[in-house]
Amino acid sequence: MVELTQERAVDRSQMQVSDEVAIEIRNMNKWYGTFHVLRDINLTVQRGERIVICGPSGSGKSTLIRCINRLEEHQAGDIIVDGTELSSDLKNIDKIRSEVGMCFQHFNLFPHLTILENCTLAPIWVRNTPKKEAEEIAMHFLEKVKIPDQAHKYPGMLSGGQQQRVAIARSLCMKPRIMLFDEPTSALDPEMIKEVLDTMIELAEEGMTMLCVTHEMGFAQAVANRVIFMDQGQIVEQNEPTEFFNNPQSERTQLFLSQIIGH
Amino acid sequence: MSDTPITYVRDTMLPQKAPPTSEIGPVRWVRENLFSSPMNAILTILSLYIVYTVISHVGPWLINGIWDADSLTECREIIAASGDGHHSAACFGVITARWHQLVFGYYPSELYWRPVLALLVFFVGIAPVLFPSLPRKLFIVSMIAPFLCFWLLWGGSIWLPISIALGFGVGVVAFKLLSASASSLVAIIGAIVLPLIYWLYLSGPLASGLASIVPLGIEFVPSRSFGGFMLSIVIGLSAIVISLPLGILLALGRQSDLFIIKTCAVVFIEVIRGVPLIVWLFTAQLLLNYFLPPGSNFDLTLRVIIMVTLFASAYIAEVVRGGLAALPKGQYEGGDSLGLNYWQSMQLIILPQALKISIPGIVNTFIGLFKDTTLVVFIGLFDPLGIASAIRATTEWNGIYWELFLFIGIMFFISCFSMGRYSLYLEKKLQREHR
Ligand SMILES: Nc1ncnc2c1ncn2[C@@H]1O[C@H](COP(=O)(O)OP(=O)(O)O)[C@@H](O)[C@H]1O
Ligand SMILES: [Mg+2]
Numbered sequence: 001m002v003e004l005t006q007e008r009a010v011d012r013s014q015m016q017v018s019d020e021v022a023i024e025i026r027n028m029n030k031w032y033g034t035f036h037v038l039r040d041i042n043l044t045v046q047r048g049e050r051i052v053i054c055g056p057s058g059s060g061k062s063t064l065i066r067c068i069n070r071l072e073e074h075q076a077g078d079i080i081v082d083g084t085e086l087s088s089d090l091k092n093i094d095k096i097r098s099e100v101g102m103c104f105q106h107f108n109l110f111p112h113l114t115i116l117e118n119c120t121l122a123p124i125w126v127r128n129t130p131k132k133e134a135e136e137i138a139m140h141f142l143e144k145v146k147i148p149d150q151a152h153k154y155p156g157m158l159s160g161g162q163q164q165r166v167a168i169a170r171s172l173c174m175k176p177r178i179m180l181f182d183e184p185t186s187a188l189d190p191e192m193i194k195e196v197l198d199t200m201i202e203l204a205e206e207g208m209t210m211l212c213v214t215h216e217m218g219f220a221q222a223v224a225n226r227v228i229f230m231d232q233g234q235i236v237e238q239n240e241p242t243e244f245f246n247n248p249q250s251e252r253t254q255l256f257l258s259q260i261i262g263h
Numbered sequence: 264m265s266d267t268p269i270t271y272v273r274d275t276m277l278p279q280k281a282p283p284t285s286e287i288g289p290v291r292w293v294r295e296n297l298f299s300s301p302m303n304a305i306l307t308i309l310s311l312y313i314v315y316t317v318i319s320h321v322g323p324w325l326i327n328g329i330w331d332a333d334s335l336t337e338c339r340e341i342i343a344a345s346g347d348g349h350h351s352a353a354c355f356g357v358i359t360a361r362w363h364q365l366v367f368g369y370y371p372s373e374l375y376w377r378p379v380l381a382l383l384v385f386f387v388g389i390a391p392v393l394f395p396s397l398p399r400k401l402f403i404v405s406m407i408a409p410f411l412c413f414w415l416l417w418g419g420s421i422w423l424p425i426s427i428a429l430g431f432g433v434g435v436v437a438f439k440l441l442s443a444s445a446s447s448l449v450a451i452i453g454a455i456v457l458p459l460i461y462w463l464y465l466s467g468p469l470a471s472g473l474a475s476i477v478p479l480g481i482e483f484v485p486s487r488s489f490g491g492f493m494l495s496i497v498i499g500l501s502a503i504v505i506s507l508p509l510g511i512l513l514a515l516g517r518q519s520d521l522f523i524i525k526t527c528a529v530v531f532i533e534v535i536r537g538v539p540l541i542v543w544l545f546t547a548q549l550l551l552n553y554f555l556p557p558g559s560n561f562d563l564t565l566r567v568i569i570m571v572t573l574f575a576s577a578y579i580a581e582v583v584r585g586g587l588a589a590l591p592k593g594q595y596e597g598g599d600s601l602g603l604n605y606w607q608s609m610q611l612i613i614l615p616q617a618l619k620i621s622i623p624g625i626v627n628t629f630i631g632l633f634k635d636t637t638l639v640v641f642i643g644l645f646d647p648l649g650i651a652s653a654i655r656a657t658t659e660w661n662g663i664y665w666e667l668f669l670f671i672g673i674m675f676f677i678s679c680f681s682m683g684r685y686s687l688y689l690e691k692k693l694q695r696e697h698r
Contacts, residue, residue, distance in 0.1 A: 090447075110597060
């Protein structure tokens, strides 16, 4: 889990961070009823940055990245994605969602549609892409995640790893500028984790801006340029990966790292 | 334990063998299903005896049935003449003699082609819905079909159905315009209220105005003439076709985040569901006129159709809500995260799956609804039971009942059973497609 499992060298040449700001979160707070789940979050993500978020279960990692595409609503502070501020304006929300791709722990593929239809649905309906063109784009990305031959099957016929790769391809078909991942490998059997991580590394190598909640520390060391540790709804520590793993500053981080490295 | 070695390596793999003969075929089936225990064997024999008794009594009655007699007396004479005096036979003559009445009620016989054509139009219109592989363009036919059926059945000026159809246009235009300029709540309310106002106050005058300019129409048939299975089918099918979309909208309304929409949906569903259908039918018969603008003499059959439709839609709404609730939250989030808007998510992702889960419940509601159309007999409409009473009141057939009710029962059974079968077929088909 913690060892760097990548067999091939990760090509960092394309992974340049630009000065342009992709996501800016300022003093963001969120409550579930009276429960203060996110407290004073401040985070700026540059275009091309790859950020790994980790932390104990229930620390608010999912909630944080779900706020970025408004799957959850925040109650105080600002979130600015790609220059558009997230407000309750439905048009803004749909625009941001179509430019921010998201992969979930449980894939959330649409079981009544084929793999190809899963991938072409949003381009056709949200972007008004002609069906033919949408299918070409979909096949391109399915080839990229190495499952073009499954295009006409239904999600239920695929393994977990394949389904997660389809989910990634489905997001990519919208040509997103930012990708969010919420524990994309934690519902997978160990032998499938690698194929999904490889796909994500490839994406990173192409310079995609990524926010990734994961406990795959190998992945974090290989591609992340920042690791964020969260606890009790707050950002406790952030650092570049080598420093973060070798020289954690906060006691909470040390405890967390010792627990996940311990087994 | 002992010192037997733990290591074991198989050197030859076993080939596959056929199971023993007692484990396959009809012998096994009979043994397992009918005679698996002494108790089971006794029950089997007892059941066989009961089946035999029933058949031995009813069988001859059915088989010896008289099909060509014009009255009960004539039928009895034929039986007395043919038999040894004490055997019984059914008088199916009533069905052959009154067949038209049982099917069409008092609809003018030279116009029988109109309901038959309307039924055909209905099936053509519903085909694109039942068979999604047909080209999308056929949906235009589906949209015209209800109005064409209405016109064929009741006749009269062609402008009435056209002006009613315009009301839906009013709704769509109102929704488009309002959702561009105002909030979605205002748009929804506008799309419901404006057409209602149009129908209540404008559509009638518009139709009669157009009719006086360009008189175009076929012979008008009043609702009083509707009867028999035709009436059941008209009420049942209209209610089925309208209550499904209405029920879906109500179910979505009940799940809505908009407080007013949610409250309206909940109140509507609970009030409609909480009162027996027969009460609603009496309401339709007696009270509805008070709510309509004075002077509009609203057809009783139409009023009944509206009531049955509303009643069914409340049930459909609850069935569909069950389907919606059964979907994991991830499906909604999957659609949201791709930037699909609410209606797109519903149409493309949520409803196809929710409706698939709800098929058995929906069809169950439809079957109940179709049988409940017989309740209209209590407000003086001639559904098959009403026709049966009318037939039994004539001098020719006074005193007959088994044969008529058997026939009506069989007709209803065939309709409901085929609906049930279609639902099973649909479920299996969708199962195969999606897994
Ligand atoms: N819909 C919700 N309603 C109320 N509490 C919630 C809801 N979703 C999450 N929580 C709570 O918020 C906290 C953070 O959840 P989450 O962001 O999922 O944590 P993580 O992803 O870090 O495990 C948890 O304590 C969880 O119980
Ligand atoms: Mg989580």
